[in-house]
Amino acid sequence: MIWEVFRQEKQGDYHTHCGNVHAPDREMAKQFAAIQHGRRKPTNSLWVVPKEEVGETDADDVAFGGTTDKAYRWATAYNPDVDHAEEVVESEGQQAEAEKQRGDA
C-alpha cells in the first residue's frame, strides 16, 4: 500500500508533498516516513495519507483559472506604498506571478 507523505518544516507552515512510502498500515507508514523524509531536513510534522484517499481533479476535467487576462484585478486605485497595504502588495504579487506563468509579461 502506498502512502503519500507531506512534510511541514516549521509550525504554522503548510504541509508540502515530499514523496511516498510503501507500508502495510498507518503506523508503519509514519515510521518509514520519519526515516525517509524527516531525518535529514528540519521537520516539525509529517502527514501520511493513503494514496487512494487523495481526490484528484485535473485540467481534462475542469477549466482551471489563471489562463485569461485579469488586468482588472490590479490595484490601480490604491496606494500600496504604506505599511497597512501589505495584503494589496501581496495580491499584486500574485497577479504578476500569474501573468508571468501565462507568458503575458
Added chain:
Amino acid sequence: MSATLESPADLDDEEREALETLLKRLGDDEYVLAERYTEWQVKAPTLESDLALANNAQDELGHARLWYDVLEDLGYEEHELVYEREADEWRHSTLVERPFAEGDWADAVLRHYLYDVAEDIRLDALEGSSYAKIADRVGKIRSEEEYHLEHASNWVERLANGDEGAERLQDAVDRLFPHALTLFEPCAPATGAGDASGDEDVEETIVSAGFRDATLEEMREGWLSTVVPFLDDLGLETPASELVHFDEYEFDVTEDVLPDAVGRDGSHTDAWDDLREEFTHTYRELERSEATKIMDKPE
C-alpha cells in the same frame, strides 16, 4: 545521584576498572549489533524496511562511538578498540554477534526487539550516572532508541499476525532467547578475561560507584517482565514462560538456560571470529594504524 565524577582522575583503580568494563559492555554491544544490521542493506524485504534498519545501524555505530570516546579518557584510542583488540577482549553479549540465517527477517526483527528493550532499561539506569560524561550522553542516545524500540515492536506484532511469520518468530525466540539472557551476565574485568572470580566484584563496583544505578539482576527482572508477557500475548513461548509464576520475574538464571559462550566474560561463539575477521580485514590489509574520522569528536 547527580554526576559528580568528571574525569578518571576522580577515580581509584577499582573504579577505573569498573568504568572501563561498563563502557565496553555498552560500546561493544552497539558496535557489533550495527555490524550485523548492515548485512541487511539492500537485502531487507522492502526498500522502506531496508532504510529503517540501515538508519538504526547508523545510530548504533554513533552510540558505540560515543561510548568509545569516553573510553579514550582512560587511555584507549579508537583504532585499538575497534580494529586491534583480540577476540576475547570484546565484552558484547552473544546476542549481537550471532549470524542471520539467509533472509530470515524474523530473526533480525526479534533480535532487534530483545536488544532494544534491554537498551531502554539500561539507559534508564544510566541516566543518573555519577560519571558526568555517561549521564550526558544518555539523553542523545535515548531519543534515537525510542524509535528503534517502536520500530522493533511494530514489526514483531505484524509478523506474529501471520502463520509463517509466527512460526519463524518462534524459531527465532528459541534460538535467540538464551543469547539475550547474556545481556545481563557479569563482565570479566578488562584485564582478566576468563577469570570468573573478578566478575562479580567489577559489577558491584559499577553500581556502588554510581556509574549505573541498577544491578544486572534488577535490569534482567525488568527486561523479563516486559519481554515475556509481550511475546506471550502474541502466542510466542519463551524458555522463561515455565519459570514465571504469578508475574514473578525474579529468578535465577542457571547455566543450563545460558548458551555455552556468554560474550561478557570474553568467551564468544565461532560466528564472532568470522565477523571480527571481516570488519578488521581492510584495516589489516592496508596496514593502517588509525581509525578514519570525519568528525573530530563524536557529538
